[in-house]
Structure formats: structure tokens, C-alpha cells
Amino acid sequence: MKLILVRHAKSSWDDLTLDDHDRPLNERGEAGAERMGAWLADRGHVPKTLLCSTAKRAEMTAKILMEQFADKPVTDYISGLYHATPDTILAKIRNAPAGDLMVVGHNPGMASFADLISETRPKHERFASFPTTSTLISEVHLDSWKDLKFGDARLINFVVPRDLKVLL
Template identity: 35%
Template sequence: MKTLLLIRHAKSSWNNPDMDDFDRPLNKRGKQNAPEMANRLVSRGMVPELIIASPAKRTRTTAKIMAEEWRYPKQAILLEEELYLCYASTFLKVITKIDDDFSTVAIFAHNPGITDFANYLTEEIRIDNVPTTGIFAIQADTDNWKDFDLAKKKFLFFDYPRNN
């Protein structure tokens, strides 16, 4: 079994409207929500063995904050340029390259791609929007990440900061 955690970056700052989108940092709420959501995963017994993230500043920072809560070495976070503002199909390209030794993997990315990909993965649930720091979890009945797309999948949960 392979478990995939799709995580949207935390809330970013728009204080400087002239700043390049790629370089936008997290705002105060984003910095608070990231550790909270990481701990929600811990309470579910789900800590990723591998973290892959878009290299955009807000996404990298979200991944680092959550990694700290999971005691995951920040330097081991894989930055995947293709994940920056990607289409849903790009996620599959990234997933097929994952080493099969990893059972639970977290991918940090952006909308609209992350919402589109979550909806592609299951017919059990439809999501209008994965909000910032939202987590969509799914399990695939396969031992190989390269077979993830065609494997039978089971929706596990969808959680986000304002989901009490």
C-alpha cells in the first residue's frame, strides 16, 4: 500500500503586491496553521517518510515548518521544480519517480493543480477547493509508485485549518 498526502502551501503574504509570485512568503496565519496541520497528521498516525515540494518560497517554508514537527530533516526535502503552479497531470510524473521504499509521501504544491489532482484521484469525494494548508489523503493498493495511477484507491480524509 502507498499513501499519498497532497498538501497545499500555507497562507501567503500579499503585503508586497510587486513581489514575484514565486518569492511570496507565508503570512502570520500561514505560520500558525502549518504546525497545527502537521500535528493533526501526527495524531492520525501519519507522518511522511518522504517530502517533495514545489520550490516556491511559500511552499518550501510550509514543508520545512511541517517537517520540523515531524522531526524530518529539512535538508532531505526534495524540491521539484515541475510542481510550481503545475497541472494535475504533472503530479503523476513526479509520483512515478518515487522510490518504492517509501510508503507514505507528502507532496506540497499549489492550486489549482492540487485540487484538480485530488478530484482526479477519486470519485468518492469532490472538492471545490483545497484551501491553504489543506491536506488530501489517499491510499493506493500497490507496492510500486509507478503503478499508482492505475491502482485501486481509497480516499482516507480531507482536512484543513478551519475544519473543526
């Protein structure tokens, strides 16, 4: 099964009266999410299930990604993924149904989780910071997500939006 981890796209700070949970994407974020979704779809990295934080910027990222997929994943919006720790992310994944899975979340938890879940780190200078719209595609040899442990995921690819200008 594939495990696809995505940090939400670039958010807007135009309205400083908004609660952090309610901040939308900015134009750059929307464009980055669209490019990432097209790249994922073009390479067959389309999940069966998508787990997403309930923060507006994460929900918008997931929606834009899914617009690029011919087959739409079953989506579960989970408040516990908002600024989740690696242990919380792992617990939410363990409750997911079998099949390729995407998680859309936030830093610092997403960066830490990506590092902990991977057998080996990608040789990408941006991996440690896991910038907005960063995407880690990995594979696990399990029949059920309930058995997932840190270190189980084998790297397939790691990309950031800036990379896609060259890759597309």
C-alpha cells in the same frame, strides 16, 4: 502506501514587488501549517518522502509541517511542481521511491489532481476549492509509485485548517 496532498499555506501579499514564486507565508499561514503538521503527526500520517514545489510559500509550508514530525522525510524540491497540472504531478509522483509520500503544491493543479486521483470524493464542502493548507490523506494498494493511475487512491481523510479547531 499513503499519499498525502497538501496545498501550501496562506501566503503574504504585503510586498507587491515580489515575484509570485518568492511570496512567503503570512502569520495565519504559518499557524495553519503548524496545526496541520501537529494533526498529521498525532495521527501517524508522516511521510517517508516529501515532494515540494520550489515556491517560497510551498517550501515554508513543508518546513513547518516537518518541524512537527519526529521522523523527518527525505525532501525533494521540484521546480516542476510550481503551478503543475495534474498530469505533471502524477509524473513527479511516479518517480518517487516506494513508501508514504507527501506532495506540497499549488492550486488549481492540486485541487484537480486530488479530485482525479481519488476513487471517491470527500463529503467536505471545501474539497472542490482545496483552500490553503488543505490536506488529503489517501491510501493506495501498490508496491511502487510508478504504477499509480488516476482513481487509484482510497480516501482516508480530508481536512482544512478551520476543521482542526474542532479536531485537536
